[in-house]
Amino acid sequence: MKAVHFGAGNIGRGFIGLLLSRAGYEVTFIARNEKKIRLLQQQKQYSVMLANEERDTEIVNNVTAISGKNKAEVASAVATADIVTTAVGVTALKHIAESIAAGIALRLRGTNKKPLHIIACENAISGSTLLKRRVYEHLPADLHQVADSCVAFPNTAVDRIVPVQEHDDPLKVTVEPYFEWIVDRSAMMEGFQEIANVKYVDALEPYIERKLFTVNTGHCTAAYHGYLEGYETIQEAMADLRIRSELSLVLSETGSILTSKYHWDKKKHDRYVQKMMVRFTNPLLSDSVIRVGRSPMRKLSLNDRLVRPALQAHELGVSIPHLTSAIAAALLFDYEKDEEAVALQAAIASSGIHDVITSHMGIPQKHAFHQEIVDSYGTLKESYAAVK
Numbered sequence: 001m002k003a004v005h006f007g008a009g010n011i012g013r014g015f016i017g018l019l020l021s022r023a024g025y026e027v028t029f030i031a032r033n034e035k036k037i038r039l040l041q042q043q044k045q046y047s048v049m050l051a052n053e054e055r056d057t058e059i060v061n062n063v064t065a066i067s068g069k070n071k072a073e074v075a076s077a078v079a080t081a082d083i084v085t086t087a088v089g090v091t092a093l094k095h096i097a098e099s100i101a102a103g104i105a106l107r108l109r110g111t112n113k114k115p116l117h118i119i120a121c122e123n124a125i126s127g128s129t130l131l132k133r134r135v136y137e138h139l140p141a142d143l144h145q146v147a148d149s150c151v152a153f154p155n156t157a158v159d160r161i162v163p164v165q166e167h168d169d170p171l172k173v174t175v176e177p178y179f180e181w182i183v184d185r186s187a188m189m190e191g192f193q194e195i196a197n198v199k200y201v202d203a204l205e206p207y208i209e210r211k212l213f214t215v216n217t218g219h220c221t222a223a224y225h226g227y228l229e230g231y232e233t234i235q236e237a238m239a240d241l242r243i244r245s246e247l248s249l250v251l252s253e254t255g256s257i258l259t260s261k262y263h264w265d266k267k268k269h270d271r272y273v274q275k276m277m278v279r280f281t282n283p284l285l286s287d288s289v290i291r292v293g294r295s296p297m298r299k300l301s302l303n304d305r306l307v308r309p310a311l312q313a314h315e316l317g318v319s320i321p322h323l324t325s326a327i328a329a330a331l332l333f334d335y336e337k338d339e340e341a342v343a344l345q346a347a348i349a350s351s352g353i354h355d356v357i358t359s360h361m362g363i364p365q366k367h368a369f370h371q372e373i374v375d376s377y378g379t380l381k382e383s384y385a386a387v388k
């Protein structure tokens, strides 16, 4: 069985590649970093270490890599694959869509009509559907119908904290012990073979919203407030009782949205929240606030971890002062080496906060929540200006 995985980064090697290899797939990474490509081709393996007391280490075998620049080889790998996965970042999906389309075209014009599943393992709602749209823009129109019958793009939710790596071995990756990979079964083609350790569900939305509105909303709350306080890591931010309490209040707000929307048992959801908060404090990991807060424009977009739950809260009549404050903190994230943070601050400086909330976050000025964000942003900005 052949798997092609786009992106040999932290989650690609530390989670998706690991599970695919363990399930018996021969995994080909499509990568950009020449050194990692060479090492994967030569060694055909790498190690994954768990951030637990025992430092349990697993060797991931049966792997190799192809440079994304080598278009013909990439197309041929996709044409013969049983599964294609990605973990490149949701905004980078547009850059790999053409290669995937070329592979599908090669496959469908040849003899391989076996079902192909393409799964975008990104932190996003409907990431695979988004990838499908991009791929079809590059796929010749005469192949759309046949592609519809044998290429599927099931959406997914992937959860494992994998920080930026600092090993001498460029392939080695340290990951937290916890993981969860959930795939929408209703979008799978008939006869698909389940991947071990992946959970298949009939409706993905509750799972992806639970993960995004708890793990990711919580994570970025700690990152943005932590950044403003001058902390370098999530672990440091979590040791600050004020931030920890803020995080807890944000998760109780998103918890109210989720339990009310999906009629979940509140106690069960609270246990999930507690478990997630413990993950953020793992002392054997060091996860930077810069990584967790990265790409604030993406995180502040309409369908992501901050605005999506906030707008749902408004519809449900749930009060969300702490989530609003997390949004304000995101709007103040001005880390100068993050391209989106620079662009965000430039947009606020040139067009003003109202315009950013309207045109980027998609919240019109007439919506009551618009002014609530402006007020929270003003208060937070003033309190940090006073400290500086």
Ligand SMILES: NC(=O)c1ccc[n+]([C@@H]2O[C@H](COP(=O)([O-])OP(=O)(O)OC[C@H]3O[C@@H](n4cnc5c(N)ncnc54)[C@H](O)[C@@H]3O)[C@@H](O)[C@H]2O)c1
Residues within 6 Å of the ligand: 006, 007, 008, 009, 010, 011, 012, 030, 031, 032, 033, 068, 087, 088, 089, 090, 092, 095, 096, 121, 122, 123, 158, 159, 160, 161, 162, 163
């Ligand atoms: N790290 C985590 O804890 C975590 C957990 C769950 C989900 N995710 C999601 O997984 C995705 C990847 O995150 P990450 O933390 O692994 O980031 P990362 O930066 O470590 O990895 C991304 C990789 O994609 C590669 N890439 C980018 N564009 C490419 C292209 N055009 N062709 C080939 N490779 C390309 C980069 O070179 C990099 O190696 C993101 O969507 C992220 O939200 C991350």
Ligand SMILES: O=P(O)(O)OC[C@@H](O)[C@@H](O)[C@H](O)[C@H](O)CO
Residues within 6 Å of the ligand: 123, 158, 159, 160, 161, 162, 215, 216, 219, 220, 291, 292, 293, 294, 295
């Ligand atoms: O990858 P991002 O930028 O969407 O979000 C940063 C972190 O919150 C994220 O990578 C988490 O570590 C991960 O989602 C845990 O499953």
